[in-house]
Structures are given as C-alpha cells and as structure tokens.
Amino acid sequence: MTDSADLPLIHVVDDEAPFRRSLLFLLESVGWQAVGHASAEAFLQAAPAFPPGGGCIVLDIRMPRVSGLELQRRLLAAGSPFPVIFMTGHGDVELAVQAMKDGALDFLQKPFKDQLFLDAVERAVQVSHERHAARQRRGEAMDILARLSSREREVARLLALGLANKEVARLLGISDNTVHVHRQRVMEKSGTGSAADLARLILRADPGGLD
Template sequence: MDGQGSPLVLVVDDDAHMRDALGNLFESVGLNVEVFGSTSELLDRPSKVSSGSCLVLDIRLPGVSGLDFQDKLARLGTNIPIIFMTGHGDVPMSVRAMKAGAIDFLTKPFRDQDMLDAVSNALILDQARRTSDGELSALVKRYESLTSREREVIALVTRGLMNKQIGWELGLSEITVKIHRGHLMEKMAVRTLAELVKVYEAIKPVLNK
C-alpha cells in the first residue's frame, strides 16, 4: 500500500473494525496506509517504522501500551509524529502524551475530518523534519571532509579565539592557521565567522554522540 517516496500513515489498534475503518478512511483521500494489531507487530517491520510519516496509535493496547511505545520510539531515536486515540481518555494521559511529543489526542468516537486534519498536520511536520534531517546530514558530511587539523582549528575558531591564539594552542604559525581556516570555511560552504559558528553549533550534538 505504500508507494515509494509517498507519505505512509501507520495505524496501530487492537480493534479490527477500527483498523479497517481507518485504513479505508486514509485510502479514500489517497494516503498510503499500513495497519497493525499491536506495537510488536509494527516493531517486527522496522522498515515501516523508519519510513512512516505519521503514526496513529491507540493508547490502550495489549502488551506494550501506546504511551510506553511512544517512550520506546523516543529511546530508539525515532521521531515519527504520533496521533493518539482512545476510548478511555483522561487528562493525565493526554498531558503525558503531549509532553512526550504527541501532536494530537483524539477521543473515540471522533469525526473523520478531525482525524484527517490531525494526519494532515502530522505529514506537514514530518516533511519539515525530514528536510531538516537532510540538511543536517549534509553539514555533517562536510565536517567529515575536514582534516584532523582543520577540525582542531574549527573547534577553536568557533570558541572565539583569534588566529594568533589558535596558533599558540596548536603550535602553528599564524599564517598556517589562516590557511587551515580558509580551507575549512570553503569545505563547510560558509563565508563568515557567524555562519561557521551557526553551522558548527548545529552539528555538535551529532558529533558528540
């Protein structure tokens, strides 16, 4: 059901009638959809988890609950937008779900349009996330093209050290530091120190993993 490159909506609900209803609803508006009866069924298909653009998740499920599954996905580093649904919603549940990053919380029975609106919003957020991830990946690749010396220089430059200070730290002449600095800025595709600092700060969390 999921065309390559097209957004994929994943549905997890132990109620077969609800799975069928949601599957038909999403397909009726041209969305790709895959349905699962439990979180373990979905985890058995890791490629689906990684390619999913949105997860519609029942909060009360056999085995691992929807909320616990949300926590598990976060630990795995999976940032798929989640829409929770429940027939037993209460305030603490919704607060916990939203604090953990859920984008919506629909109480059964919900209107079809409310679900479609929630999914539409989720797909927009997912596209923005994938674009951001792609840009970050490109920046990391640029950083990986730097020599070990250039990486030492970029770390000191972005701390605000002058070329002369960097040279003293690394045992290099000021002119050598200028050469390394010019090369690394060219490789990182930046023209100013401000741009370099912004780029380096963006990739540091990835480099420190």
C-alpha cells in the first residue's frame, strides 16, 4: 500500500468553486492528492511545504485582488520549487506567454480536455522531483563549502579555475607553502580530490560561482 506522503500533491488555485472542485475530483480519481485554494491569498496563508512525493501548482491567471501572475512572482522570489501550470481564459494567451517567460511550466486555455490537463500535471510533477533534487544537491554543496574559512574559499575558487599553486600564491600575496597547506585543508574538508572535483562542488552550490 502506498503511503499518502509519497503521493504527488497538486494545489489548485482558482476562485471559481465549481471548476476548482471538478479539477480536484479529476486529480483524485487518478490517484493524486489534491488541495483547492479559493484565492492566491488563501494559498499564501496556507504556505504549503514541498511534499516528499513532489507536486505542482495549477493556477488561474486572473483572480481578484492578488492575480495568478502576482502569486507566481512571489513564489519565484521565495525560491519555491513548485512548478506552475497556468489556466487561462479566452484572450489571456499573451499573459500566459509572459508567465512562461517568467518560469511557468505550461499554460492551458479553458475549457481544456481532461487528458491534456493530466498530462501537463504529470510533466510538472516530474519536473518538481528534478528541481527538488537539484535544490538538495545545492544545499549539500553549500553546507560543505561553509566548512571552509574565507581564505580557504578564496584558494578553492582559484584552484577550481585551474590555477597552479604558484599563481594562487601570487594573486593572494601569500607563500607557495601556505597555498599548499590551504589546498590540503580544502581537499580534506570538502572531500574532493582534484581541482575538477572542486569546480563541480562550487558550481553545484552556485552556478555563477566561478564567473
């Protein structure tokens, strides 16, 4: 028997109650967990954590007070791992295209076919797993790099860029021997064995870390 915690959880945010209920029923009929929210404010107030089984947000683009686009912007600013699928009415395609440029995964124009909706949700759930795994890898890499002193981080970055000990020593104004000691400590603390390993670790923590 599958634990409910392992099932994907889909959040449906739409101010039209009958439509919202119909989507929840459809999602539950195929075995997913689903929660409805009557407004963007209600979703923000609930502040749902990312579920172990993955999930996504199905979001109406036009709602009173806080729009779907505004909710998307807030989620992006908060670094939410939830993929967003927008639902749009007639004439909202331009808005939906902008939402896609801002990171939405997909948009569906109402009324849409059940299977089209379920396929979009399936894709979003898969993406949510990938994003969550990437966030975990990033967090682990950041934790490892946090063990280094500020000087060790400087040395690690330069080594990761492919510089030799002598070049690192010259750039930092320290002796070759001091760089050698720092290099050993960096490798020990980070569990890396080469400059290439260090580069991969730094880029996992921050894709722009070697710019």
